[in-house]
Amino acid sequence: MRTATDLDLPLALDRTDRSPLQVQLASALRAAVLDHRLPPGGPVPATRRLAEQLGVSRATVTAAYEQLVGEGFLEARHGSGTRVSTHVGALPAAPPVARSAPRQPMAVRAAADLRPGRPDASRLADAAWRSAWRSAVLAAVPDSEPPLAGLPALREQVAAHLRAARGIAADPAGVVVTAGTSDGLALVAHALRAQRHPDGAPLRVVVEDPGYPSAARCLRRVGAQLLPVDVDDDGLLVDQLPASADAVLVTPSHQYPWGGVLPLERRVAMLRWAREAGAVVIEDDYDGEFRYGAAPLPALASLDPSRVVHVGTFSKVLSPWLRAGYLLAPPPLRAELEAVRVDLGVPVGGTLQTAMATYLAGGGLQRQVARARRDAAHRRAHLQALVAEYPHLRARGAAAGLHVVVELPDGADAAAVVAALAADGYLVADLTAYAVARADLPPAVVLGYGPATLDQLRGAVAALARAAAQDG
The missing domain is CATH 3.40.640.10 (Type I PLP-dependent aspartate aminotransferase-like (Major domain))
Structure with a gap:
């Protein structure tokens, strides 16, 4: 049986590139996870072993692993090392390049639940x-x-x-x-x-x-x-x-x-x-x-x-x-x-x-609070950057917590936008669902990022931007 140290994982780092080595390594590992060269649930190389293989410091490898843990691609398990997240199994592997590949039936993707109130419990069982x-x-x-x-x-x-x-x-x-x-x-x-x-x-x-x-x-x-x-x-x-x-x-x-x-x-x-x-x-x-x-x-x-x-x-x-x-x-x-x-x-x-x-x-x-806060801060920063790419969206309420309110253009139908996102496989909440008596709330959705992967956040914000532009 092959172990993490036996994996043949060719990774190339470009030392002439201005991007930090840990960023390049995280990108290369992310690609290996997405195309299933690193299979869901499987081990990744030990930090010391990979650092020796690539000729970089162990701290560089550790930083890359921690970033991917925060993104949801890897899981750190005490006693069994770091492994590829089992959630990645829901993502289809990148297909091999072929001139005429047969058509495959479309896979049904489970909805990503991004409604507020859900934490990331994946690193709890230490x-x-x-x-x-x-x-x-x-x-x-x-x-x-x-x-x-x-x-x-x-x-x-x-x-x-x-x-x-x-x-x-x-x-x-x-x-x-x-x-x-x-x-x-x-x-x-x-x-x-x-x-x-x-x-x-x-x-x-x-x-x-x-x-x-x-x-x-x-x-x-x-x-x-x-x-x-x-x-x-x-x-x-x-x-x-x-x-x-x-x-x-x-x-x-x-x-x-x-x-x-x-x-x-x-x-x-x-x-x-x-x-x-x-x-x-x-x-x-x-x-x-x-x-x-x-x-x-x-x-x-x-x-x-x-x-x-x-x-x-x-x-x-x-x-x-x-x-x-x-x-x-x-x-x-x-x-x-x-x-x-x-x-x-x-x-x-x-x-x-x-x-x-x-x-x-x-x-x-x-220790769990420190881990959870670090992971959440990474997701939060990524989510804010994603929303900022779309001028017709505005994120608010991100100073604390595990969710943000994303305001939509004036006149948008938030309920229709929520329904459109659900059809795309992303569950979010309509701000009006939180009203006690008010009828003057602006059109907005509430998006939780506690257990979300960065890919889920990226897809959800893109779908939200499309739906808001079409409805606004």
Whole structure:
């Protein structure tokens, strides 16, 4: 059986070319993947071996490999080296040159799902991840349910994560383990309604418009009355907050879906409003790990921990498959949150919590965040450059997160453009799907790039540009 070091892979680098060697090497390897000289799932040469073969530094080969990992052509697997991504198998190999090749039936290509909310989980299962799960599975299984607020070990690790990554003086006693953002929001809504409206009156919650549809559905499901407030390029328009409300749900780190980062002066003004209105601020930090370039602004929970419920999730940096998250609650709300858990039960299994606690304690999450952020930054830069090639398109909201909003020409029918992209094999979202009450949103699509390959992004933007030009 041939191994990675036995592969006969002729690669030529031109040292008279101004292009850096690592760029040339990445291009040559990409071509070898696309024409299946490097087959899907197969190994690539070890970095040291290939560096010796080409007469370049090992760092040059490593940089080329890292670029292709970020593009989705290669996968780095701990313990088994670097391999060609199995996803490349969906791409047809370049046909051999022939004077008269027989016609082949057109292959049906699976749709590329570029709707927002999906992370890249391809590099998650490293040694630390497998070890954490192995120890959790081998541990003795208790004959009782997990603690109402979550395993103490996991709550300790979440608090440490919030202190290090968000600058929040988090007390483990205020951490509640959740089954993701929706579970956390429902838990907070139930607790607030029981605390503020024991007579059964609806909870009045300010929400961003446009905003997160799942959050709106969740709040409506628990009987909340939604009070939509418009957003602009910087996020929620704080000066439009109503005189009174029970709570405000806000995404200050990266407004969903518009993409604005709430300025410090608005954060301070919102907290002032909350104190005067007697309201609770629910800070949805759904993808706060993905920040590019600019230093993060202080979390709302770090500015006023007595009035802010900080809601976080592992879905974007790990995977929504886990259904794992957390919230940090101020002291006045903790007893009511526990009472809700008594009534509804604990939705997160003990084995998952044990594995997560071990993974965080060993630094696995910190390393995964660094990998995921580096890969996402590469895709983001590529996507921005692609959109910039078309003057009739405009990308916005790319300062953070895993998606961008691409504005279309005035008068374009966004729904028709979304349908045209779906026909071309690219699934994106219409911005109007995020409206709560607004009917004045500009024509735009929301495009996620979390798990996308560069080829998928290139094809999607080209298809988007064609559809927008035809419809506009």
